[in-house]
Amino acid sequence: MTSCRSRIAGALALAACALALAVPTAAKKRGAGGVYEDTKGRFALDLPLGWNLAPMPGDLKGMMFRRDIGDVPALFHAAVEGVRDSDTLESALDRLTSEFAQEIGYRKLTDLQVKVAGLPALRRTHSAFLSGNDKIVRYSVDTVLIAYGHVHFLHFETAENAYPSFKGDLDKLLGSFRPLVGRKVYGPLLGDWELVSSRSGLRLSLAADLSFVLGDKRGRYRADGTRLTFIQADGRETFDYAVSESSLVVRNDNLSDPMTYRRVGQQRPDLVAVPPASAAERSIVGAWRVVDGDITLRLSPSGAVQFGPLSGRYRIKGALLTIESAAGVEMTYHYSIHAGRLTLSGGDLEQPLVLQRE
Numbered sequence: 001m002t003s004c005r006s007r008i009a010g011a012l013a014l015a016a017c018a019l020a021l022a023v024p025t026a027a028k029k030r031g032a033g034g035v036y037e038d039t040k041g042r043f044a045l046d047l048p049l050g051w052n053l054a055p056m057p058g059d060l061k062g063m064m065f066r067r068d069i070g071d072v073p074a075l076f077h078a079a080v081e082g083v084r085d086s087d088t089l090e091s092a093l094d095r096l097t098s099e100f101a102q103e104i105g106y107r108k109l110t111d112l113q114v115k116v117a118g119l120p121a122l123r124r125t126h127s128a129f130l131s132g133n134d135k136i137v138r139y140s141v142d143t144v145l146i147a148y149g150h151v152h153f154l155h156f157e158t159a160e161n162a163y164p165s166f167k168g169d170l171d172k173l174l175g176s177f178r179p180l181v182g183r184k185v186y187g188p189l190l191g192d193w194e195l196v197s198s199r200s201g202l203r204l205s206l207a208a209d210l211s212f213v214l215g216d217k218r219g220r221y222r223a224d225g226t227r228l229t230f231i232q233a234d235g236r237e238t239f240d241y242a243v244s245e246s247s248l249v250v251r252n253d254n255l256s257d258p259m260t261y262r263r264v265g266q267q268r269p270d271l272v273a274v275p276p277a278s279a280a281e282r283s284i285v286g287a288w289r290v291v292d293g294d295i296t297l298r299l300s301p302s303g304a305v306q307f308g309p310l311s312g313r314y315r316i317k318g319a320l321l322t323i324e325s326a327a328g329v330e331m332t333y334h335y336s337i338h339a340g341r342l343t344l345s346g347g348d349l350e351q352p353l354v355l356q357r358e
Helices: 002-010 016-020 089-096 160-176 183-189 279-284
Strands: 034-037 043-047 062-069 072-082 107-116 119-130 133-147 150-159 191-195 203-206 211-214 217-223 227-232 235-243 247-251 259-264 286-290 296-299 304-307 310-317 320-325 330-338 341-345 353-357
Touching: 043 072, 043 160, 062 160, 072 160, 089 119, 089 133, 089 150, 107 133, 133 160, 150 160, 183 217, 279 330
Parallel strands: none
Antiparallel strands: 034 043, 062 072, 072 150, 107 119, 119 133, 133 150, 191 203, 191 259, 203 211, 211 217, 217 227, 227 235, 235 247, 247 259, 286 296, 286 353, 296 304, 304 310, 310 320, 320 330, 330 341, 341 353
């Protein structure tokens, strides 16, 4: 069991370990199905009847689900990680399935362009011997999509001869999958924009899969709530930006004046819907400087945060401010605001830290 846990913790979706450890004679709980919303806000999906949570120790990137039909289990693992600048659907899928490709008896079967949550996705089927036993073949279906600054990796596996019994469930799981993380940042940007000062009607299109079209230029883009970066094969350029429902303004040192775009058409509500900010979130948004110090804390409306040299995401719950760094480290502070000053305590602070609005 120890080796199984370490493999799950060290790599994505090594679910064969759990499959191999299944006890055929054990009584299995029948799941009630229903909507599952990830506790970290990364994704949501609909669980078909019979599926249960099956969390694996050390799995920090997602959640495992399981169903048994008779003595045969099936596993579905949804995992999320930040997108890399070099990621394409194919390269991300190759990277995330690399350990499966090293399994004894591995066979890559098909690659298929599909859509998940209305976004382009790539689906790969493959098989391998279960625990090296050529009499038992594990059949896997892996799907990857890029959305809102993140790669979503959806892994399914069961015994090869049992796959037809689970195929309907897999279709429902994939058909209901909804990427959530990053929507607050990317949602307001999505759609078509027209440069206000351009007589030729220069258009900028920003898609949820991080692709952009600007006139005759195409490439990838990244956003963090304050900076917008366009990436092409011959280089990249980063802008500070401010976005509202109807306008997008970008600026950097290479521009003599800011560039203003106006929205063309409507936002896509299926992709853009974002819960309104709470009163606590609105009150803490902005720039704060440590009293008698040089460290600045910047909290954007989209949930992005900069604290000195650190950057990441933040969330508010009651009187608690939780900051998650880009490296995935979380720290929670108690906070209060009074007379224009923000006081943080707890977490990694030995004594309260007082900041004032800039």
